[in-house]
Amino acid sequence: MTALAGTGQLTRLALRRDRFLLPAWLLVLSVLPAGVANAYEQLYPTAAMREPLAATVGANPALAVLLGPAFDLSTPGGFTAWRLLGFHAVIAGLMVIFTVTRHTRAEEETARHELLASGVIGRYAPLTAAVLVATGASALAGLLATTLLLATGLAAAGALAYGAALTGSGLVFTGVAAIAAQLVAFARTSNGIATSVLGASFLLRGLGDASDEASWLSWLSPIGWAQRLRPFADERWWVLALSVVASLVTLAVGYLLLGRRDAGAGFLPERLGRAHATPSLRGPFALAWRLHRGSLIGWSIGVAISGAAFGAIALGIGDLIGDNPTMREMFVRMGGSAMVIDAFLAQIAEMFGMIGAFYGVQAALRARGEEVVTRVEPLLATAVTRLRFMTSHLVFALVGAAIVLAAAGLGAGIAHGLRAGDVAGNASAMIGATLVHFPAIWLVVGVAAVLYGFTPRWTSSAWAVAAVVVVLALFGPVLNLAPLLIDVSPFSHVPRLPAVDVEVAPLAWLTVLAAALLAAGLAAFRRRDIG
Structure with a gap:
């Protein structure tokens, strides 16, 4: 039996369990960009109405903290990327974090993993199956967003960059969730660690976008990487490499930790409790x-x-x-x-x-x-x-x-x-x-x-x-x-x-x-x- 034996069966099981949940996530991630792009045409139908946006919205640090930098607000695609991409990166992160934890640490916590491991299931099969499902969901979210943006008549390069940025965020936080699932023994704590990293990434991005002096903080955030791919605003494709490298590194760490801990336990030692409960x-x-x-x-x-x-x-x-x-x-x-x-x-x-x-x-x-x-x-x-x-x-x-x-x-x-x-x-x-x-x-x-x-x-x-x-x-x-x-x-x-x-x-x-x-x-x- 190899360390990946049973990966295919576990992947099909995970897809069956998430057959309603994942489509709901994907619907939110794929439909909204096309809707905002269409709404932009109605809100700002003429060039004269679009011209003041860069001087008002684009120069506003308050909105930059909330939504990120505005690279080009003169087009529907640029406006959509500014208005949605930061939030979409967060949603994609939540989607993959919950997915990975649900099919790894939660299975160990409920003892279902031991039952499966008694069969022909390799050591790394559960984590690999969860990573495959999360990665596939991230890729599908990017593909659907790209397709619907193209259907609205937007530029192909910008639509592809938007989808790639969305997928890249999902890949990074898939690796983060893989590490968190190995650190602790409970799914709730694992989700808490991974979502804390996601929240810190959003906060770093916001603080970096608030002023030019602190802009370097945005480069420490995977959400900042997604926005600095600059969909519909002279795309910077090399930024995508940051997400790919970060995902590979975090996944490697996750697999390394998995191989060095006991099944059902976390890599970090648990603190022993009292022998008897306190009156409280x-x-x-x-x-x-x-x-x-x-x-x-x-x-x-x-x-x-x-x-x-x-x-x-x-x-x-x-x-x-x-x-x-x-x-x-x-x-x-x-x-x-x-x-x-x-x-x-x-x-x-x-x-x-x-x-x-x-x-x-x-x-x-x-x-x-x-x-x-x-x-x-x-x-x-x-x-x-x-x-x-x-x-x-x-x-x-x-x-x-x-x-x-x-x-x-x-x-x-x-x-x-x-x-x-x-x-x-x-x-x-x-x-x-x-x-x-x-x-x-x-x-x-x-x-x-x-x-x-x-x-x-x-x-x-x-x-x-x-x-x-x-x-x-x-x-x-x-x-x-x-x-x-x-x-x-x-x-x-x-x-x-x-x-x-x-x-x-x-x-x-x-x-x-x-x-x-x-x-x-x-x-x-x-x-x-x-x-």
Whole structure:
């Protein structure tokens, strides 16, 4: 038996398991670029309307932090690459990270790997199968994006560069996920390490694009490499070699670590726990806090730092936009107010609200993770009831999301307040602007609770639901989608503070719907079989 025996069978198994999840990822990655390119033609139909974009949008460091450098905004392709490529690189990274972890470390954690390894399965077959699936998904995402961009009539070289940049990002983070899967013994921690690297890459890219003096930071980021391939703006094909080399190096390290650890264990030694539980662990809520505290602290620190970075550049955005009516109208549409700075802050708050939704889904799905690894049955064999078990995780999904939102608002408010001369006022305003998204997050968590209660096998679909509502709210206005379709997203009903006044009615309806979904999920969980 060779070290790669069974790779083909495991690859087919992984494709079958992901037959619904991967197409959802690919749909988001491939369709949006063509939609934005078509919307550009409608928003800026003449050369006279496109000419001010370079002087306003292109010279704006605030937007450079969010979206990356604007190399050429005079064409639909250049505008699309600036508007989407950075976010698409992040989405591609998430896709491959979750895919690799799902078919490697998660299989070992649930002991399914041992069952497969008892057959004709080589040592490196599971990792190779996961890498093949992730690499194929990255390549297919790039191919589909290229094809659809060509279908809109854009230049072939630019469309190919866009697809290559998307694929290159996927390849790099496939290697990152392969390393993370070898370091620790739990899939959740592995995902946390890999996504932290992804978040650090986005932050490095943003800080590097904020000023010319720090531009070298962008060259340390795989996301920065994707944008500096410069699709539709005098492409630099040699940059693609950075992604290829980085992916090969990270994959080599991943395989090296795999060969030097025991099956089921991580390369890093686990810290031994206490022989007896402390009094603080004598209840389900205390156990839930122990399970959630690491990710909650990590998310809170990450969004606080990101919020501070965005808040620090908010004050200068009005001067950079100037009196250009086109740009002011765009910010009005994105932020809901004619006050450009408030509109920018409102957009930042909305972005963190959407990030909070992903934290809420992650925390809510922790209950399913405990069930899959058979840690729930011994717990329920004690005096702990099903209602207390599930509620303990939902509390941290809801309250934890509020803490994450408050941390983001505090970071942005303090940084903006230090420059504006009113720290207390701006901090409280930004905390309110982020926390107002709480009912929308409740609704997304409620959907996750319903899926877990009624159809536990499809619980992971909550990620797809969160992605869909975020995409509809974030890109729906830009793509000129039907208002009825945009309204499907709960985030489209949240007032965009601090740019507008609070509207109680939509928040109340979102809260009622979320409460109904949470109650339905709890009721269904009490009646279904465990496992």
